């Protein structure tokens with residue numbers, strides 16, 4: 001028997017950098033040292049850690065976040081280039097290696113722009129100031145009379161020096177005082193707010209873009225790993241002769257897993273190392289393996305969800321937020337409405353599966369990986385190899401999608417351990433089957449709601465109870481209750497002006513690795529909340545959009561502190577990012593104006609609506625569907641987003657289209673089930689993701705114009721989709737579906 | 749084994765049953781053709797064999813020898829195939845990973861059926877998955893390539 005090793009909270013944070021709902025270890029933004037310039041004759045002059053200028057005038061801007069499809073490798077440098085007056089045509093984007101000097105590189109939580117917009121401006125302004133000062137020194141005039149414009153500095157007498165000519169001198173200057181930096185007026189923005197094409201576009205269209213799977217090193221081996229089918233199984237017996245006999249196979253290696261929390265550790269497995277992928281895959285099929293049972297090898301998702309549903313229906317859980325007296329209000333209700341919703345486990349399934357390449361030398365290791373978290377990767381690899389963090393270099397490739405899966409560096413640790421063992425570079429390639437069976441799964445959930453309506457159809461009480469395995473359990477198995485960060489994702493942060501309200505939780509022990517997936521707990525909770533509001537509206541005989549606006553109540557800034565709930569606000573203060581109901585109301589009204597919401601439709605068709613606040617943004621979605629003979633077709637989807645100031649509108653529209661299709665995909669088809677601890681799905685035939693035929697021919701997106709600080713974009717478009725479609729199904733057919741995916745109940 | 753890839757004869761030392769996908773990627777270093785499922789379900793590995801779109805994970809090297817194989821690297825010499833231009837015009841890619849397969853599938857479709865209808869496009873392109881959800885733009889890009897192509901053909905007629 002293995003006794004699980006308990007990891008202290010401090011140690012857990014060191015290992016993972018994880019706090020409620022995401023990774024935020026260390027400084028969120030870079031410290032003042034980031035502004036120190038370095039002169040490097042060989043490579044050009046670094047004006048600060050993000051900006052270098054070469055003698056030929058090329059401006060190199062570091063992208064320190066990972067490109068997984070949001071366009072961030074373009075968006076952040078776009079801000080720097082604008083603020084420093086660089087010509088975009090002469091900008092080269094350099095992908096950062098893992099380095100805490102950049103601040104957080106954890107590309108998740110829809111926070112790249114919202115956290116780094118001011119930082120990027122500051123870096124651009126600092127670089128510009130140095131170039132202006134260098135010109136002023138050259139000409140012997142006051143710096144205040146020198147202005148950078150279009151890649152050159154212009155002096156009071158019409159003198160001009162190009163950025164390249166000034167670079168070496170500028171880099172020798174002391175770093176500017178950040179408190180006195182002159183920032184550009186917003187009216188003068190040249191690139192911020194412009195739809196610049198992404199810097200990787202040509203490479204992506206010609207097959208030249210390099211993803212994790214495209215790294216190839218001399219003498220490199222490929223590894224394919226058969227892993228324990230259930231959590232914490234161990235190799236009980238292994239016969240590898242047949243595998244070793246396959247042409248091209250070099251070795252078969254057991255990768256043992258430590259006991260205790262799954263964390264970012266590899267799952268126990270047996271790796272085949274071979275000269276090419278095909279040899280590795282064939283040999284892997286020839287392995288004869290038996291796995292030991294574990295505390296999770298009996299896990300059945302169906303039974304587990306039945307249990308969670310029974311729990312939330314059975315009675316009070318732990319109170320997480322409360323105002324007024326719900327029980328009394330329910331007793332006095334003119335009409336009481338209740339419903340239980342269920343959502344399944346989900347897998348991320350990025351088109352590029354996890355892949356990492358490692359080259360371990362004497363006392364050092366280099367990693368190439370499609371990672372969302374370069375610094376966590378570096379720490380995890382250093383820890384696994386017993387190396388100093390400084391001895392590990394992490395190169396970040398393009399990511400063929402991430403969606404949260406590639407925030408977890410277990411695959412890089414596998415590559416590092418295998419490379420050390422083989423004495424050669426090793427690339428670990430997860431097959432699609434590996435990806436789907438051994439994911440950090442998105443939590444399933446059960447949610448129970450009760451609502452009281454008075455004679456006028458006003459909601460007088462809102463009771464909501466949830467049970468869902470928490471992400472925290474992946475790092476500390478004793479955690480069974482969802483965190484405040486988790487409940488801050490729609491469930492406990494409902495913005496409704498209901499006089500009596502109570503939010504409760506029940507425990508849900510985890511039996512699989514739980515991880516975060518695009519928009520995280522907003523997926524299940526926005527489905528529960530968005531469906532239940534629609535049910536209440538129909539019970540009250542009201543229009544669902546008007547009803548939602550009524551529920552929002554008077555315009556106000558929300559703060560749940562005096563109702564006993566410590567709202568996470570996605571890690572930002574309510575001063576910097578207030579939760580204003582007026583912005584949600586405006587998004588909903590705008591949507592209502594843009595869709596023929598009240599048009600009379602042929603029988604079998606209907607509109608459905610929902611909205612959600614997530615990652616500090618507001619998104620509303622209306623979907624039009626047709627249900628005929630048990631066949632569901634989604635005809636239209638319309639989305640309106642308020643994400644504050646937008647840097648690259650075309651990429652925001654693209655994220656809205658993609659995020660809505662992602663939401664549709666999981667609503668129609670997304671479901672992972674377990675029996676005997678094993679995931680029952682393995683590839684796109686049984687874990688289907690939406691195909692072009694399932695995507696409505698009409699998808700319309702609208703961005704609310706705003707000068708507010710930028711907020712999340714990558715995730716907020718997803719949560720309202722599933723409830724909007726389920727609500728449309730009800731409008732079209734009278735069938736209320738309270739369980740995802742919809743494909744369980746209708747042909748999709 | 750011998751393969752003709754993008755107009756060049758290549759020799760490779762492998763088992764005849766190796767899927768073309770791995771031969772292209774691991775042995776010939778043509779990494780624009782992507783792995784997504786290995787089962788013919790996603791289209792990320794789409795290449796042309798004698799002008800027809802095929803899933804290279806489902807074709808063995810033995811089956812492919814003798815055919816003219818075109819990969820994304822060989823679709824055009826300058827990245828200016830009408831579909832690549834249309835993809836640029838619509839800023840189609842998000843992560844970009846599925847796009848070589850999408851472009852190869854779409855180019856085979858238009859070569860065989862220049863006037864492909866909306867339904868033809870949806871049916872054929874439904875074999876290619878995009879987890880990022882670029883479908884609306886893929887559809888729009890194929891449509892605009894059709895128009896451009898039609899305009900070019902018309903101009904030729906006039907000449």
Ligand code: FES
Pocket residue numbers: 782783784785786787788789790791792793794803804805806
């Ligand atoms: S990899 Fe060939 S179809 Fe998916």
Ligand code: FES
Pocket residue numbers: 069351400401841842843844845846847877878879880881882
């Ligand atoms: S663009 Fe990312 S999978 Fe298609």
